[in-house]
Structure formats: structure tokens, C-alpha cells
Amino acid sequence: xxxxxxxxxxxxxxxxxxxxxxxxxxxxxxxxxxxxxxxxxxxxxxxxxxxxxxxxxxxxxxxxxxxxxxxxxxxxxxxxxxxxxxxxxxxxxxxxxxxxxxxxxxxxxxxxxxxxxxxxxxxxxxxxxxxxxxxxx
Amino acid sequence: xxxxxxxxxxxxxxxxxxxxxxxxxxxxxxxxxxxxxxxxxxxxxxxxxxxxxxxxxxxxxxxxxxxxxxxxxxxxxxxxxxxxxxxxxxxxxxxxxxxxxxxxxxxxxxxxxxxxxxxxxxxxxxxxxxxxxxxxxxxxxxxxxxxxxxxxxxxxxxxxxxxxxxxxxxxxxxxxxxxxxxxxxxxxxxxxxxxxxxxxxxxxxxxxxxxxxxxxxxxxxxxxxxxxxxxxxxxxxxxxxxxxxxxxxxxxxxxxxxxxxxxxxxxxxx
Numbered sequence: 440x441x442x443x444x445x446x447x448x449x450x451x452x453x454x455x456x457x458x459x460x461x462x463x464x465x466x467x468x469x470x471x472x473x474x475x476x477x478x479x480x481x482x483x484x485x486x487x488x489x490x491x492x493x494x495x496x497x498x499x500x501x502x503x504x505x506x507x508x509x510x511x512x513x514x515x516x517x518x519x520x521x522x523x524x525x526x527x528x529x530x531x532x533x534x535x536x537x538x539x540x541x542x543x544x545x546x547x548x549x550x551x552x553x554x555x556x557x558x559x560x561x562x563x564x565x566x567x568x569x570x571x572x573x574x575x576x
Numbered sequence: 577x578x579x580x581x582x583x584x585x586x587x588x589x590x591x592x593x594x595x596x597x598x599x600x601x602x603x604x605x606x607x608x609x610x611x612x613x614x615x616x617x618x619x620x621x622x623x624x625x626x627x628x629x630x631x632x633x634x635x636x637x638x639x640x641x642x643x644x645x646x647x648x649x650x651x652x653x654x655x656x657x658x659x660x661x662x663x664x665x666x667x668x669x670x671x672x673x674x675x676x677x678x679x680x681x682x683x684x685x686x687x688x689x690x691x692x693x694x695x696x697x698x699x700x701x702x703x704x705x706x707x708x709x710x711x712x713x714x715x716x717x718x719x720x721x722x723x724x725x726x727x728x729x730x731x732x733x734x735x736x737x738x739x740x741x742x743x744x745x746x747x748x749x750x751x752x753x754x755x756x757x758x759x760x761x762x763x764x765x766x767x768x769x770x771x772x773x774x775x776x777x778x779x780x781x782x783x784x785x786x787x788x789x790x791x792x793x794x795x796x797x798x799x800x801x802x803x804x805x806x807x808x809x810x811x812x813x814x815x816x817x818x819x820x821x822x823x824x825x826x827x828x829x830x831x832x833x834x835x836x837x838x839x840x841x842x843x844x845x846x
Contacts, residue, residue: 487829488830565686567638
């Protein structure tokens with residue numbers, strides 16, 4: 440029984456590993472679905488090509504699932520208010536994501552709400568200025 | 577005093593050596609220069625600065641009346657072009673660290689700024705997420721006859737009444753789609769359009785000019801690629817001058833995760 444359980448766990452681990460190592464674009468996220476995660480930041484990976492937030496999310500029974508949340512690149516993010524030390528392990532956050540289509544606990548960040556109420560997105564284009572607002576002479 | 581004498585003596589010695597080397601008749605003729613070519617290519621518009629593409633995911637065309645040309649719903653594909661477009665439409669073809677070619681470099685979506693540095697003999701365009709710049713020679717040179725294919729190709733430009741006309745060839749045909757990263761990779765109506773491939777036969781003609789009281793840069797791009805398209809594709813992209821924005825650093829493979837969108841290319845598997 441123990442052997443069988445171990446084998447099943449090993450197979451599951453291999454399956455997850457194979458799935459997660461497959462390269463993908465943002466098309467792997469289901470843009471028609473949103474999931475709201477209320478949890479605690481485990482780690483904030485401030486790096487290129489994309490930043491990631493690891494969030495421990497408890498369910499109704501108290502079981503913890505660790506979600507990986509993919510953000511934009513740091514250069515995109517700083518233009519919308521992000522900083523590398525904005526999140527720390529232990530911070531309580533509410534994160535809205537488009538989840539992976541394959542059901543694994545990863546998602547593309549839509550918004551994150553910090554404990555102080557600040558809401559940020561994954562990084563976006565700088566806003567255009569109205570014509571005439573830029574001095575060129 | 578002593579140093580002055582030494583200086584005069586060395587100048588005299590140098591003159592004698594120079595005359596001996598080149599001969600009086602030869603040195604009386606002006607040395608070959610690019611003066612004439614430079615005069616013919618004198619820059620009359622100032623493009624130096626940081627610019628943001630005017631489109632966004634929500635509004636790829638950008639504000640009227642200076643709007644980015646929509647990508648074609650039905651591009652004039654050759655058989656090869658249609659097949660290549662289909663290949664690029666598969667999201668597994670997407671590699672975040674694969675360089676863009678010169679067309680996607682001038683993307684109409686303003687996610688990342690570009691910076692133009694205009695020197696007397698060339699114009700350099702940097703894109704925040706690209707390690708390879710575009711370099712457009714304006715010193716009158718022609719394309720080399722035997723070009724090694726590269727990601728950005730070889731660009732030469734000349735001025736026509738304030739318009740910089742740029743001719744680019746020598747592409748390696750390996751860059752991403754001309755119109756973006758990959759189907760459904762971003763949230764934009766343009767992502768539903770066919771991917772626009774290119775080959776090593778790509779030949780671009782661009783006309784850069786300032787419009788809207790010099791606040792916008794217009795890049796009219798004519799895409800000639802007989803392997804991929806049965807006729808040229810012409811479009812205009814616009815950029816807003818933004819002295820308030822600094823270019824930031826980006827290095828695609830800082831910390832590639834197995835499950836990040838860039839994993840394969842960041843690990844050198846492309």
C-alpha cells in the first residue's frame with residue numbers, strides 16, 4: 440500500500456513537473472475565467488522576464504494551496520507603481536488572476552489588493568498625453 | 577623653450593615623412609571623403625528622444641486623427657506565407673527572448689518605449705526590451721553587396737524634404753511575427769488577426785517624419801516579401817515624443833522559471 444501510494448505520488452509529481460516545464464505563452468491562461476485568491480505572500484520574485492508572486496491560499500477547511508501568479512516585467516511594473524520591496528513574505532493580499540487552462544494553481548495577474556487597500560495591475564502601457572501637452576521646442 | 581624646439585623639430589620631421597610617403601601631387605588632391613554624400617543626406621528633422629507607441633491593448637489604433645493602420649484581416653499570403661502564418665499562430669511557437677525583427681521593433685502597442693539617437697552619420701533606435709538596436713546609416717553608403725543575414729538587417733537612409741527614407745534588407749527570416757508576440761498572447765483585438773510572417777527576402781522601405789507639431793513620429797512601413805506575400809503591405813505606426821519617460825533596463829533571462837512564458841528561450845533552447 441505504501442509502495443503504491445509512493446508510486447502514485449511519484450507519478451503525480453512527474454506529471455506536474457512535465458506540465459510545468461512545457462513552454463507556453465499567455466494563451467495558456469484562460470482569459471474567460473477569473474479566480475480571486477485571498478492569501479499570504481510566500482515569496483515575491485522580482486525578476487525578468489516576468490515577476491512572480493507565490494501566494495499561500497487556504498481553502499474553507501484550512502488546507503493550503505500555493506499559487507504562482509505571473510506578473511509583467513519589472514520595467515513595465517515600475518511605471519504603474521510597483522517596487523521590488525512592495526511585497527514581503529507574510530503580507531496578506533487579495534489577488535485576481537486568469538487561471539491556467541490545465542487546472543494547475545498558476546494564474547496571470549489581473550489585480551492585486553494590498554493590506555493598505557492599494558490596488559495594482561500587472562504593468563501596462565504608459566498613458567498617452569494629450570497633444571499639446573509635450574513641449575518639443 | 578626646449579620643448580618648443582622639440583615640438584617644431586618633430587612637426588618638421590613629420591611633414592617630411594608625410595611628403596615622402598604620399599608625394600606632392602597626390603597630397604594636393606583632396607582626400608576622399610563622404611562630404612558630398614553627407615550634404616545630400618543632411619538631417620533636417622530632429623528625431624532624437626524617447627518615444628512611446630500610441631496604441632494600447634485596449635485601443636491598438638490610438639487616438640485620431642493619427643491612427644495606427646490595422647493589420648490586415650486577410651493578408652495577401654503566398655502559399656508559404658499562409659503556412660508560416662499558421663505555424664506562428666500556434667502559441668507554442670512563442671519565444672519571449674527571441675529577438676524581434678525591425679517591424680515588430682516598431683510595434684504600435686505602447687508597452688515599451690523606444691529611444692532614437694540621431695548622429696550626423698547614422699540614426700540608432702533602441703527598444704527597451706531588445707538588446708539589438710536598429711542602426712540606420714545616413715552617411716551615403718549603399719548596402720554591401722554580400723550581406724550576412726542578421727536579426728535587424730542592414731539599413732541605409734537618406735533625407736527627402738524632412739522625411740527620412742530608410743531601406744532595409746539582409747534579414748535572417750527568424751524573427752517573430754511582424755505583428756506581435758503570438759496569437760492570443762495579449763489582450764488586444766489585433767491578436768485575433770493572422771500572424772504576419774517574414775522571410776530572408778524581407779525588404780522594408782520606411783518613411784519617418786514628424787507630424788502633429790513635431791509631437792508625433794510617423795513611420796510608414798512598406799513590407800515587401802515575395803516569399804510571404806503576393807503584394808506589398810503598407811501601414812503606418814505612430815509614436816508620441818515623451819521627454820518625461822526614461823528608458824529602463826530589461827534582460828530577458830534574469831530568472832527564467834520553468835513555468836514562465838519565456839522559459840525555453842531564456843534557457844537557450846530556441
